Amino acid sequence: MKSTLRMNILFTAIIMALACSESSRITDNETYAHHTYYVSPEGNDSNPGTVRQPVKSAKAVLNKLLAGDTLVFRKGVYYEPISLSRSGTADSWITLKAYPGEKAVIDGSQTTVSGWQALLTISNVRYISVEGLDICNLSTNSGSVDPEGIAVTGNAHHISIKNCNIYNIKSHSPMSQGRSAHAIFAMGNGTEAITDLTISGCTVHDMQTGTSENITLAGNIDGFTISRNKVYHTENIGIIVAGGDGLNPQGNPATNYARNGVVSDNELYNVSMGNSVDFWGKDNYGAIAIYVCGGAGVIIERNKVYDSDRGIGLVSESNIYPTRNCIVRNNFVYNCWRTGIYMGDYLNYTRGGTKDCQVVNNTLFQNNRTVGAFGEIEGEIRLTENCENNIIRNNIVYARPVDVIIHKYSSSGSGNIIDNNLYFTTGTPQWIWNSTNDAPITDFNTWKTVSGTDAASSFADPRLKSTSLPDLHIQPGSPAVNTGFVISEAVNGKTDIDGRPRIKNNKISKGAQQ
Numbered sequence: 001m002k003s004t005l006r007m008n009i010l011f012t013a014i015i016m017a018l019a020c021s022e023s024s025r026i027t028d029n030e031t032y033a034h035h036t037y038y039v040s041p042e043g044n045d046s047n048p049g050t051v052r053q054p055v056k057s058a059k060a061v062l063n064k065l066l067a068g069d070t071l072v073f074r075k076g077v078y079y080e081p082i083s084l085s086r087s088g089t090a091d092s093w094i095t096l097k098a099y100p101g102e103k104a105v106i107d108g109s110q111t112t113v114s115g116w117q118a119l120l121t122i123s124n125v126r127y128i129s130v131e132g133l134d135i136c137n138l139s140t141n142s143g144s145v146d147p148e149g150i151a152v153t154g155n156a157h158h159i160s161i162k163n164c165n166i167y168n169i170k171s172h173s174p175m176s177q178g179r180s181a182h183a184i185f186a187m188g189n190g191t192e193a194i195t196d197l198t199i200s201g202c203t204v205h206d207m208q209t210g211t212s213e214n215i216t217l218a219g220n221i222d223g224f225t226i227s228r229n230k231v232y233h234t235e236n237i238g239i240i241v242a243g244g245d246g247l248n249p250q251g252n253p254a255t256n257y258a259r260n261g262v263v264s265d266n267e268l269y270n271v272s273m274g275n276s277v278d279f280w281g282k283d284n285y286g287a288i289a290i291y292v293c294g295g296a297g298v299i300i301e302r303n304k305v306y307d308s309d310r311g312i313g314l315v316s317e318s319n320i321y322p323t324r325n326c327i328v329r330n331n332f333v334y335n336c337w338r339t340g341i342y343m344g345d346y347l348n349y350t351r352g353g354t355k356d357c358q359v360v361n362n363t364l365f366q367n368n369r370t371v372g373a374f375g376e377i378e379g380e381i382r383l384t385e386n387c388e389n390n391i392i393r394n395n396i397v398y399a400r401p402v403d404v405i406i407h408k409y410s411s412s413g414s415g416n417i418i419d420n421n422l423y424f425t426t427g428t429p430q431w432i433w434n435s436t437n438d439a440p441i442t443d444f445n446t447w448k449t450v451s452g453t454d455a456a457s458s459f460a461d462p463r464l465k466s467t468s469l470p471d472l473h474i475q476p477g478s479p480a481v482n483t484g485f486v487i488s489e490a491v492n493g494k495t496d497i498d499g500r501p502r503i504k505n506n507k508i509s510k511g512a513q514q
Contacts, residue, residue: 179210401427
């Protein structure tokens, strides 16, 4: 009798546990920190927005969101642009997210693009998180409009965009009518700076942005992180951090530029004008994968950039804003069509220049697969006009057999330090100093004399793990090991390309790997 009673109690407990487990997965009262609304293509806007009775459109609940609330998108396709008008607080963010394990798609194929049209607009709000959504299929044939995946504008701050998949945002307009589109567009055009902007874990691909970029930060933006994203198969610039004098000409010149941010641990490839020959023409390889253009105080580190037109650019297209106080460190840049790292102005075009920047501990491998606009080899490291007080140190440069290792185009600029680098090519080494295309220097000692640089640099095989894959890590016994120049952790970085300590026992290796 007692045994039967115990068995009944145990059986009842198991049933209750299973019921609780099922309830924890899906209930009408499921909540996160605060109220949670659910939206589903199979819902109804007259529903309360619970998990069992979701609304059909996000618009049905957007104006109900309060600080700490979450809007969860169930699997399916949503043919509606979304605009956020409510803010969270420092300890209670408003979150828009896909239901765990489900694919929620914000689709623009039924949206007519008007003006600067985004599928998700975040303007003049704060403490907003967007997580795990697919944002796609917004296009236009008009040259007077700009389709965008996500737009962040005005007095916005504390905005997080993470793990989103953004694709097929396209302008089909011809060059003569202007062509522009963006995957993520952040423009600091309010009375205050956009601050604490994070873009992480996102994938951006199959874009057609014309003369614009894929991830754009411009204007009055102060403090940002762009990390762990993947950008590929795009027709123009991958990531840009820029001045706002072009897009926001009414901005205060003292603050109208993006600054004080980090671009780290991203992977960019096939960022190329070659993806749109109909628009750019044949053999036009001008896109830069990661580009600071009139921005300041930006750290670009631990990125992998390959098979793109150009790798990393610290360049200015502005007469107002130089690119300044930036650090490019611990990156792999390889197999690009033109230069690996680009500094200075657009030749005969602007006069902002590149000032007080540091290019340290990068590994460049066999870029310059084609010639530049003047029929020249741009160089693994390219310095054009108005480079001033920059440092280029501790880099491994493994050039193609017919490549140029460093190419300085003109006599403008001063105060630059180039030293402690490791150079190699299986062909005849070439450097060009103060010339677009003439008289390459093929003797290392002559290069040192003519340039007045590189006294402590060396020419030797860095013994990369694989030149065929390639694998740009160095083998034990490489002449790069512990032969670099320690500047400081603030400049060289805390970690190398693999996340290991960058400086060990007060020694540093050349290239991106310690």
